[in-house]
Structures are given as structure tokens and as C-alpha cells.
Amino acid sequence: MYDLTVIIPTYKEEANIRNIVTEVDAVFKRNNLNGEILVVDDNSPDGTISIVNEIKKTRPNVNIIVRLVDHGLSQSVAEGFVQASSDILVVIDADLSHPPALIPVMYTEIMDGNDIVIGSRYMEGGGIKKWPLKRRVISLGATFLGRLLFPDVSDPVSGFFAVRKSVVAKAALKPRGYKILLEVLGKGTWEKDKEIPFEFVDREIGSSKLKLKTIVEYAQQVIDITLFSFLHHESAVWREWKRVFKFGLVGISGIVVNMGLLWYLTEFVGLYYLVSSLFAIELSILNNFIWNDLWTFKAGASHKLSSRLHRLISFHVVSAGGLVINMGILYLLTSVGGVYYLISNIIGILVGFGWNFMVNRRVTWTRK
Numbered sequence: 001m002y003d004l005t006v007i008i009p010t011y012k013e014e015a016n017i018r019n020i021v022t023e024v025d026a027v028f029k030r031n032n033l034n035g036e037i038l039v040v041d042d043n044s045p046d047g048t049i050s051i052v053n054e055i056k057k058t059r060p061n062v063n064i065i066v067r068l069v070d071h072g073l074s075q076s077v078a079e080g081f082v083q084a085s086s087d088i089l090v091v092i093d094a095d096l097s098h099p100p101a102l103i104p105v106m107y108t109e110i111m112d113g114n115d116i117v118i119g120s121r122y123m124e125g126g127g128i129k130k131w132p133l134k135r136r137v138i139s140l141g142a143t144f145l146g147r148l149l150f151p152d153v154s155d156p157v158s159g160f161f162a163v164r165k166s167v168v169a170k171a172a173l174k175p176r177g178y179k180i181l182l183e184v185l186g187k188g189t190w191e192k193d194k195e196i197p198f199e200f201v202d203r204e205i206g207s208s209k210l211k212l213k214t215i216v217e218y219a220q221q222v223i224d225i226t227l228f229s230f231l232h233h234e235s236a237v238w239r240e241w242k243r244v245f246k247f248g249l250v251g252i253s254g255i256v257v258n259m260g261l262l263w264y265l266t267e268f269v270g271l272y273y274l275v276s277s278l279f280a281i282e283l284s285i286l287n288n289f290i291w292n293d294l295w296t297f298k299a300g301a302s303h304k305l306s307s308r309l310h311r312l313i314s315f316h317v318v319s320a321g322g323l324v325i326n327m328g329i330l331y332l333l334t335s336v337g338g339v340y341y342l343i344s345n346i347i348g349i350l351v352g353f354g355w356n357f358m359v360n361r362r363v364t365w366t367r368k
């Protein structure tokens with residue numbers, strides 16, 4: 001039994017395969033790891049398969065699966081998950097875009113209790129070298145969509161990651177396209193993840209396989225994972241929906257506080273209604289903050305007074321932004337667009353809510 005299995009999906013990588021295999025194997029040796037290398041090839045018409053077969057003769061820990069049907073990167077990785085003969089799986093590209101030196105770090109993080117360890121290009125310390133603007137824009141778009149599902153993950157579409165086998169063993173993966181990590185995050189069974197930064201280096205040799213179809217498949221995958229989460233309440237995406245739902249309930253409670261105070265202060269305390277409204281708004285923001293801090297985001301919130309204060313200020317600033325968005329939309333739709341003002345307001349509230357949730361989720365109650 002091996003300590004870990006490094007899965008290398010390949011298609012026409014004859015120029016790279018020897019380098020990546022020997023480099024990964026050298027990393028194993030340097031770190032005293034008993035590692036398996038599993039190349040999953042889609043029946044490449046070039047020399048990839050014969051080179052691996054030749055390497056196998058001197059390195060018994062190297063294996064290859066040659067797939068004849070259902071070609072695709074994600075499908076290949078998923079097949080690697082099944083065929084791997086260890087409990088810790090690492091996925092790495094063949095074209096030396098990902099640094100094999102990080103494999104032992106990922107391994108250690110999994111041994112320390114993380115279920116998924118992601119090599120991130122988009123966190124501090126990470127980066128991308130030599131990418132044309134078009135690739136950067138596409139990748140950022142894909143990353144943004146992925147972060148809607150997994151707000152804590154900076155690089156949910158990375159091709160370089162490690163995962164405990166139990167995460168994917170029972171997962172109903174529907175792998176297609178390029179983004180197998182998103183599928184694992186969406187359908188795997190996991191609690192703890194960790195990201196480590198790395199610098200992505202664009203391939204020097206061989207050809208890229210990114211096509212328009214890739215983008216369409218990706219959008220389908222995001223929808224599929226969203227639908228999956230509605231039926232599987234143990235999934236990570238559902239955990240996020242629960243937060244959205246709680247945040248919404250808290251928002252409704254804030255409206256009740258706001259209306260009640262506005263009425264009470266105006267009718268019984270005798271304040272001018274706009275003055276009452278100031279108190280009502282501030283107290284409803286405080287109400288919302290307390291519930292969100294103790295209930296909606298309880299897991300991510302530190303109990304230190306200073307960080308609670310920090311979150312309170314942040315929540316105020318974000319809420320003020322939400323108010324401006326709400327009123328801006330109300331004004332634009334009604335005064336410029338001629339929409340009935342109550343309809344405009346509903347749209348304004350929804351957009352403001354989206355802003356409040358997403359920004360507070362990432363800024364006020366951020367994990368990092």
C-alpha cells in the first residue's frame with residue numbers, strides 16, 4: 001500500500017511526460033514518501049504511452065491506465081480516483097505547470113486532518129506566469145462563478161489539488177469538461193479544506209486544449225452542482241444556501257425591528273419621524289449584526305472582542321453600501337425607467353440583499 005497516489009492525466013504529452021514522472025518520483029525519494037504515480041492517458045496517438053511503459057520497467061511505482069472510451073480530462077481524473085491504490089490522491093498536470101515540490105506539503109496537510117488541499121493561484125503568494133490576457137480573463141470568469149458556490153475557496157477550479165479518497169469514494173461525480181475540482185468540492189463529502197499558494201507556469205511545450213466547448217460545459221457544471229445541492233443537504237454548497245437563508249431571515253427580523261421602532265419612537269416618544277428613522281435604522285443594523293454573528297456565521301466568527309468590533313464596523317460599511325444600491329436602483333428604475341416604485345423597490349431590495357450577503361460573507365465574516 002502506498003502513502004499517496006499522484007494522478008497525472010495526459011493527452012499527447014510525449015514532450016513532458018518523462019520530466020514530470022521523474023520529477024515527482026524524485027520528490028517522493030527526497031521526502032521519504034512511498035508514492036505511486038498513476039498516469040491516466042486518453043489513448044494519445046503520440047509517444048506518451050510508450051514512454052510511460054518504458055519508465056515502468058525501472059520504476060515499479062509507476063502505472064498507466066489507457067482509456068479507450070469517454071475521453072476527457074475530468075473523466076480521466078475520476079477514473080484515477082477509482083484505480084489509485086492509496087488513500088491520499090494528488091492531481092497534477094503533466095505539462096510542468098504545477099510545482100511537484102508542493103506534493104509533500106499537500107500530503108502533510110491531509111495527514112493533519114484536511115480533507116481537500118488546493119494549490120491556489122489566486123491567494124497571496126500565488127500567481128500565474130506568462131499567461132495571455134484572454135486566458136486570464138476566462139480563468140477569472142470561471143473562478144468568479146466557482147466562488148459563488150464556494151466563497152471560502154480562492155481557486156475552486158485549480159487543476160492542482162490533493163484529496164482524501166473517502167471524499168470522492170461515494171461521490172456521484174458527473175465528470176465532464178476541465179474542472180474536476182469543482183465537481184469534487186460540490187459533490188464530495190468533506191468538512192475541512194486548506195489552500196496553499198503556488199505560481200502557475202504556462203506550458204513550454206505541447207499544445208493547449210482549451211476550446212469554447214470547455215466554457216459551455218463549465219456553465220452546465222455549475223448549474224448541475226447547484227441543483228445537486230438542493231437534493232443533498234450534506235453538501236458544501238447546501239451549507240452555503242443555509243447561510244443565505246439564515247441571512248434572509250435575519251434581514252426580515254431587521255425590518256420588523258426597524259418598523260416597530262419607527263412607530264414606537266414617533267408615536268410614543270414623540271420624535272420627529274426622520275429622527276426616529278435614524279434610530280430605527282441603526283438598531284436594526286445592530287439587530288442584524290448580532291444574529292448574523294451568533295447564528296448565520298457562527299462557525300467562522302472569532303469571539304475576541306476586537307475582532308467582533310472589527311466585524312461590526314465592516315457590517316455597517318457594507319450595509320450602507322447595500323442601502324445606496326437599494327435606493328440607487330429604486331431611483332433609476334422608477335425616475336429614469338418609469339417602473340412602478342414598489343416593483344423597483346423589490347428589485348432594489350433583492351440586489352441589495354445579494355450585495356450584503358456576498359460582501360459580508362467575503363469581507364466581514366471571512367475565514368482568513
Ligand SMILES: Nc1nc2c(ncn2[C@@H]2O[C@H](COP(=O)(O)OP(=O)(O)OP(=O)(O)O)[C@@H](O)[C@H]2O)c(=O)[nH]1
Pocket residue numbers: 008009010011012013040041042071072073076092093094095097159202203207208209210
Ligand atoms: N486524459 C486526458 N488528459 C487530458 C485531456 N485534456 C488535457 N489533458 C491533460 O490535462 C492536463 C491539463 O491540460 P492542459 O492542456 O495543460 O490544460 P491547461 O493547463 O488548462 O492549458 P494549457 O497548459 O495552456 O495547455 C495536462 O496534463 C493534459 O495532458 C484529456 O482529454 N484526457
Ligand SMILES: [Mg+2]
Pocket residue numbers: 093095097203
Ligand atoms: Mg497546462
